[in-house]
Structures are given as C-alpha cells and as structure tokens.
Amino acid sequence: MNGLWSKVGCRATIAQMRYSPERTRDCAAWLVGRQATVVGIVRHGAYALIELDGEREESPGGVLRWPVHWDDLEIYNSLPQPGQADVYRLGLSKGTRRAIQHAVPADSTVSLCGMRARPLPLLEWSLPFVPTAARACSECVLELEQRAKLAAVSGRTSPEPR
Ligand SMILES: [Zn+2]
Secondary structure (H helix, E strand, O other), X not given: OHHHHOOOOOEEXXXXXXXXXXXXXXXXXXXXOOEEEEEEEEXXXXXXXXXXXXXXXXXXXXXXXXXXXXXXXXXXXXXXXXXXXXXEEEEEEOOOOOOEEEXXXXXXXXXXXXXXXXXXXXXXXXXXXXXXXXXXXXXXXXXXXXXXXXXXHOOOOOOXXX
C-alpha cells in the first residue's frame, strides 16, 4: 500500500477500461483517453481515485472523480515537487460556485494563502494537496513554489519541522 501512496499526485491517462468497477466501465467510451490526476486510493488499494481534467459540466453525471483500476491507467511517475507537495493536506474553501483546493500545513487549519479551509478527510486519511489539480488555489501553489525554492537554496529537501 505504501508504494501506491507514492502515486497519489501523479498525472495519469486512462489507457483502457478492463478492470475498473462496473460504474466506471459504463462510461468507458467517454473516459478512455482522458487525462487525470491520481487523488487517492480506494477499496484498500484495489483502485486509484482519479480526478479528471476539465469542467464538472462536461463529465458524465457531473462526476469528476472516478475509481479506476491501476492496470487501466498509464501513470507518469513525475511529481511536480517530490517531497514538497505531500506534506500539505488538501483543504476546501466554500462560498464560491466551486470549491477551491488549498494547501493546508499538517498542523494547521489555515491554508498557505491565509484562508480558513477545512481539511477533506477521505476514509481514514487526509488527501494531499496536488498543485496540478484543476481547482488548486493559485496563491497556495505560488507559496508552495517559493517554499520549494527556499528549501533548494538551503539544501533542504523538506520544510523545517516545527
Ligand atoms: Zn489557497
């Protein structure tokens, strides 16, 4: 299961639709070939939870997140900032038409851009913040990039523990 968690945050293409759950396979014609981001793990590691690129309105039933079998995905193992993004939890802010995804430090309920955001629990875990997600907060992404630059300058690979 640990190996699977390293795939959360990776970009993926839906390559085929042979082993995924029936509900996902029902939309195979629409899903195969789409680009997505792995945002979680479901069914005890059997499936990846992916979030499709694009707008909710374009998706079947307005659903952007689908459980897809790992073997139906082509995953690119290049995280944008290895060791950086995964220490921030995903927090959602409401009030706008669509929930924006903010980066929330592990010990806080306030995001990097200063928003009060609620962490989004999925099963037992919190979801990591994914800078490449379609609805990632641009201010949080900027702040993450600046912290990554600082970390690179000081030769660190992870943020200062507190
Ligand atoms: Zn933010």
